[in-house]
Amino acid sequence: MMQVVGSTTEQFIYVASKDRRFNINEILVIEDRVHGDIKGEVVETTSFNRYIPMAGEKNGFVDRNTLEFMRQVGFSIEDESTHIARVRILDMLTSPVEVGSSVRLPAFDEVRELLVKRGPHQGLNIGVILGTEEVSKGMPDELCDIAYLFEKSRGILPQNGVPFIFDYQAMSEYPHIGIFGGSGSGKSFGLRVILEELMKKRVPAIVFDPHFEMEFNNPMDGIPDNFKEDFSRYYEVFTAGRDIGIDFTELTQEDLVNILRASGGSISESMENAIRTLYKRKDTFTTFRDRLIDLSDALDLGKDRILRMMRDGGMAPEEVARFAGYQALIDAYGNAVPYSGTVKAILWRLNNVARENLFQYNIGPILKAIKSRKTCVIRGSSLWVLTVFSSYLIKNLYSRRRRYRDSEFSGEAVEKFPPFVVATDEAHNFAPRSTPSPSKDVIREIAQEGRKYGVFLILATQRPALLDDTVTAQLNTKIIFRTVRSVDIATIKEETDINPDEAARLPYLASGTAFISSAITGRTTAVRVRASKTVSPHAINPFEELERDYTTEDDRLKQLILREMPLYMGNLRSVLERVNEELGMTYTRDEIVETIHDLVASGQARIEKTPLGEMISEVKV
Amino acid sequence: MEDGLKEILKGINSILREKRDAKPSKMVMRQAIEDKLGNIVRVNPGSKADWIKSILVVDGSFNSYGSSFPYIINFFRSLALFSSGNERIFLNDIYMPLLDMESFQDEDGEDVMKDIRDRRMAEMEVEAAIEGIKRFGASLVVFDGGFLRYEDKAKDVFEDYRELCREAGAVSVGVIEEIGTFDMARKLRDGLGYPVEDDRELLFGVLEPYEILEVRDEMQFKRGLYTVFARPSMHPNPVAYDFFEEDKGRALEIVRFLISLTPAESRGIPLILDIVDSEAKIRSDEVEALVDSFLDKDIKEGLFRPQRDRRFGL
Numbered sequence: 001m002m003q004v005v006g007s008t009t010e011q012f013i014y015v016a017s018k019d020r021r022f023n024i025n026e027i028l029v030i031e032d033r034v035h036g037d038i039k040g041e042v043v044e045t046t047s048f049n050r051y052i053p054m055a056g057e058k059n060g061f062v063d064r065n066t067l068e069f070m071r072q073v074g075f076s077i078e079d080e081s082t083h084i085a086r087v088r089i090l091d092m093l094t095s096p097v098e099v100g101s102s103v104r105l106p107a108f109d110e111v112r113e114l115l116v117k118r119g120p121h122q123g124l125n126i127g128v129i130l131g132t133e134e135v136s137k138g139m140p141d142e143l144c145d146i147a148y149l150f151e152k153s154r155g156i157l158p159q160n161g162v163p164f165i166f167d168y169q170a171m172s173e174y175p176h177i178g179i180f181g182g183s184g185s186g187k188s189f190g191l192r193v194i195l196e197e198l199m200k201k202r203v204p205a206i207v208f209d210p211h212f213e214m215e216f217n218n219p220m221d222g223i224p225d226n227f228k229e230d231f232s233r234y235y236e237v238f239t240a241g242r243d244i245g246i247d248f249t250e251l252t253q254e255d256l257v258n259i260l261r262a263s264g265g266s267i268s269e270s271m272e273n274a275i276r277t278l279y280k281r282k283d284t285f286t287t288f289r290d291r292l293i294d295l296s297d298a299l300d301l302g303k304d305r306i307l308r309m310m311r312d313g314g315m316a317p318e319e320v321a322r323f324a325g326y327q328a329l330i331d332a333y334g335n336a337v338p339y340s341g342t343v344k345a346i347l348w349r350l351n352n353v354a355r356e357n358l359f360q361y362n363i364g365p366i367l368k369a370i371k372s373r374k375t376c377v378i379r380g381s382s383l384w385v386l387t388v389f390s391s392y393l394i395k396n397l398y399s400r401r402r403r404y405r406d407s408e409f410s411g412e413a414v415e416k417f418p419p420f421v422v423a424t425d426e427a428h429n430f431a432p433r434s435t436p437s438p439s440k441d442v443i444r445e446i447a448q449e450g451r452k453y454g455v456f457l458i459l460a461t462q463r464p465a466l467l468d469d470t471v472t473a474q475l476n477t478k479i480i481f482r483t484v485r486s487v488d489i490a491t492i493k494e495e496t497d498i499n500p501d502e503a504a505r506l507p508y509l510a511s512g513t514a515f516i517s518s519a520i521t522g523r524t525t526a527v528r529v530r531a532s533k534t535v536s537p538h539a540i541n542p543f544e545e546l547e548r549d550y551t552t553e554d555d556r557l558k559q560l561i562l563r564e565m566p567l568y569m570g571n572l573r574s575v576l577e578r579v580n581e582e583l584g585m586t587y588t589r590d591e592i593v594e595t596i597h598d599l600v601a602s603g604q605a606r607i608e609k610t611p612l613g614e615m616i617s618e619v620k621v
Numbered sequence: 622m623e624d625g626l627k628e629i630l631k632g633i634n635s636i637l638r639e640k641r642d643a644k645p646s647k648m649v650m651r652q653a654i655e656d657k658l659g660n661i662v663r664v665n666p667g668s669k670a671d672w673i674k675s676i677l678v679v680d681g682s683f684n685s686y687g688s689s690f691p692y693i694i695n696f697f698r699s700l701a702l703f704s705s706g707n708e709r710i711f712l713n714d715i716y717m718p719l720l721d722m723e724s725f726q727d728e729d730g731e732d733v734m735k736d737i738r739d740r741r742m743a744e745m746e747v748e749a750a751i752e753g754i755k756r757f758g759a760s761l762v763v764f765d766g767g768f769l770r771y772e773d774k775a776k777d778v779f780e781d782y783r784e785l786c787r788e789a790g791a792v793s794v795g796v797i798e799e800i801g802t803f804d805m806a807r808k809l810r811d812g813l814g815y816p817v818e819d820d821r822e823l824l825f826g827v828l829e830p831y832e833i834l835e836v837r838d839e840m841q842f843k844r845g846l847y848t849v850f851a852r853p854s855m856h857p858n859p860v861a862y863d864f865f866e867e868d869k870g871r872a873l874e875i876v877r878f879l880i881s882l883t884p885a886e887s888r889g890i891p892l893i894l895d896i897v898d899s900e901a902k903i904r905s906d907e908v909e910a911l912v913d914s915f916l917d918k919d920i921k922e923g924l925f926r927p928q929r930d931r932r933f934g935l
Contacts, residue, residue, distance in 0.1 A: 073761075
């Protein structure tokens with residue numbers, strides 16, 4: 001029997017039970033005489049046994065012996081357990097809950113509205129709501145077996161509760177998702193699950209992949225067939241500077257300034273002015289770079305010297321043309337850009353970008369993929385390449401979408417462009433709180449305005465405190481995994497409706513468990529994120545990889561050598577050739593000799609002296 | 622602190638220091654005890670005689686509400702907890718001198734009330750024990766406190782109880798945490814050449830853990846009773862166990878068993894007594910709640926509410 005005890009308020013009550021242990025986050029129904037049935041959520045649980053008091057100054061630790069003798073005369077120690085739950089009332093009440101009210105577990109239908117807002121086909125299946133194990137027994141079939149769970153030591157586990165189905169369509173009203181959590185908290189894995197679900201719904205997405213982990217073609221081990229999914233047709237991986245890049249001719253002054261700023265850490269005001277002055281519409285990378293080189297040379301020579309040389313004459317015609325060009329440059333830009341140092345600094349930055357081959361490609365392949373409702377995974381050779389490219393890409397796609405949406409009102413003929421999602425891990429690098437970043441402005445703009453145009457952000461970070469606060473404030477759904485740093489917890493407390501009990505649990509959340517605080521659900525829900533259907537390519541522990549890949553390499557070599565036996569130490573060359581050919585490796589003679597010695601040492605082979613030199617033969621067991 | 626108080630405390634400390642330094646060594650004390658009082662036996666904790674099948678544990682508490690005599694309400698509660706099935710017998714009572722003024726003719730009201738209160742408390746504990754034996758038939762009854770109090774304050778009912786135990790074959794023991802007697806100390810004082818104040822001081826730290834002092838018959842000082850001393854835990858405090866004379870033969874077994882029920886890290890009384898004590902306790906907030914719920918406000922304010930409740934939070 002469960003009963004309301006102690007003193008109550010209209011928001012919090014205590015429920016006690018002799019025989020039933022409470023589960024955190026489970027929903028209980030309080031049968032209140034005045035208010036009728038009220039729902040509440042368990043936010044804290046305690047159990048105590050008055051036969052086994054707390055060890056303290058007053059009473060020492062109760063040893064097993066003492067309890068054993070109490071049992072021997074018939075005391076049943078276990079019967080004296082009392083379980084207490086602190087329960088947060090989910091309904092709006094105007095007066096306190098009646099003390100003494102009976103409490104029971106709800107039937108599924110009573111909490112359906114509260115827990116499942118959307119059918120599994122209408123929303124994203126993120127995981128299982130904690131504390132719903134018992135209530136899920138009365139759940140309809142369509143909600144069962146759709147969210148398997150994963151535990152490191154136990155592998156795939158069955159779904160043990162009501163699924164958490166995120167109503168992603170409501171993002172049009174409450175846009176953007178933040179995913180926060182420290183390393184090992186399950187944050188990246190949560191991002192993966194959301195991306196899988198978005199792919200299933202064929203929502204076009206741009207995913208920046210700083211860690212090279214966003215592949216969706218390695219199925220998770222041990223998942224049941226009905227849970228498997230082939231995502232290979234739904235996503236494409238692009239690498240900036242390899243198959244995609246920045247179309248220089250499409251850049252604006254602003255873009256160029258941003259790109260060059262990111263490529264060299266920072267730029268001075270005079271450099272910025274110089275870029276704006278020197279960059280001309282329709283410039284290609286080459287025309288712009290040549291202009292910079294020439295101007296730099298011209299400034300080095302100096303106006304006077306150029307004039308003098310022109311006047312002195314005696315130059316070849318192409319020389320004359322060159323100096324005429326210098327003069328024209330100086331006339332045009334000499335006042336705005338008087339020092340060659342400024343130009344050289346710009347050139348250095350421009351070359352940095354060019355060296356990454358960023359200007360050799362364009363975003364055509366991405367546009368195509370987005371229009372066919374795919375997820376585009378974007379990589380870069382380094383974080384700065386990725387941020388430079390991301391700022392350009394997001395801006396470009398966002399303005400395409402914007403132009404298209406605006407044209408629907410203006411009647412202008414603009415190419416159709418679909419709504420899309422921008423997702424990234426390490427979001428604090430893309431929109432940092434206090435330092436500038438090339439992508440910050442556009443992310444901020446999408447955070448504030450994206451909803452209107454159907455452009456949404458999914459920003460994952462382990463340092464929410466370092467994320468730009470305008471952006472943070474616009475994340476209407478926050479998925480919060482284990483967080484240890486107090487500054488981050490403070491930010492989370494400020495930016496979400498999680499209560500102090502939940503905040504206190506943040507540092508101890510199990511990996512893969514998160515609080516989802518969302519304007520869409522209107523409350524904070526504790527969720528265990530489902531098993532992902534796919535795993536990241538380097539989910540393999542590097543040490544396991546060492547065992548798996550490199551032991552076999554070694555073993556295969558040994559097998560091959562054994563097959564070659566008997567062999568003579570004096571004639572290893574042909575063995576070496578065959579082995580290398582078969583294994584596609586380049587073992588040296590010394591390595592082969594070493595392996596032969598290993599085989600002898602482990603008793604798999606033996607050496608005999610023969611007239612033809614040392615003969616190695618296999619020892620058959 | 623005031624200088625005056627400091628000086629006084631320092632003075633007291635030096636007197637006590639001197640006395641303490643003069644205390645004979647543990648060996649000397651033990652020798653004297655064994656010579657004059659009885660045997661010191663060491664037992665192994667962790668034993669239960671077969672005949673002890675179930676136990677009944679008894680305790681009581683009282684609390685009061687009110688201003689000054691006779692505007693006082695006394696609340697009593699006694700509890701007998703029976704081991705099998707954790708069965709409980711609670712007895713509750715209230716005593717108000719205001720409704721019993723003929724008991725307070727010309728004597729000092731406070732004293733009389735205290736006496737009535739002590740009697741009622743002792744009676745209720747014994748009554749709970751009687752009820753427990755009748756209902757459950759325990760083989761061992763454990764009281765929190767010595768038997769002298771019951772003989773003194775609840776003579777008749779305690780005699781009935783003793784009779785009932787004889788018939789039912791139940792053995793009773795009273796566990797005394799705070800030894801308040803000084804009979805043994807007096808007997809040893811001269812021989813030791815040291816003024817031991819009381820029995821507690823005599824035994825404190827002298828017995829080793831799990832040692833029992835079996836006091837010889839001629840040295841027993843409570844008439845009709847039989848008392849054993851022991852150090853039942855690591856704590857140096859000695860504990861006394863009262864038995865009826867007729868149960869003397871079982872005393873050692875019972876003390877061994879009670880030591881088994883005493884956590885080694887505790888201050889020396891069986892865990893179950895602590896539990897019964899806290900369950901029986903009438904807490905002040907409980908009293909307040911009862912008074913608030915069942916007395917009309919004007920009656921409560923006019924007659925009983927202590928003036929100190931009305932003080933500002935100082």
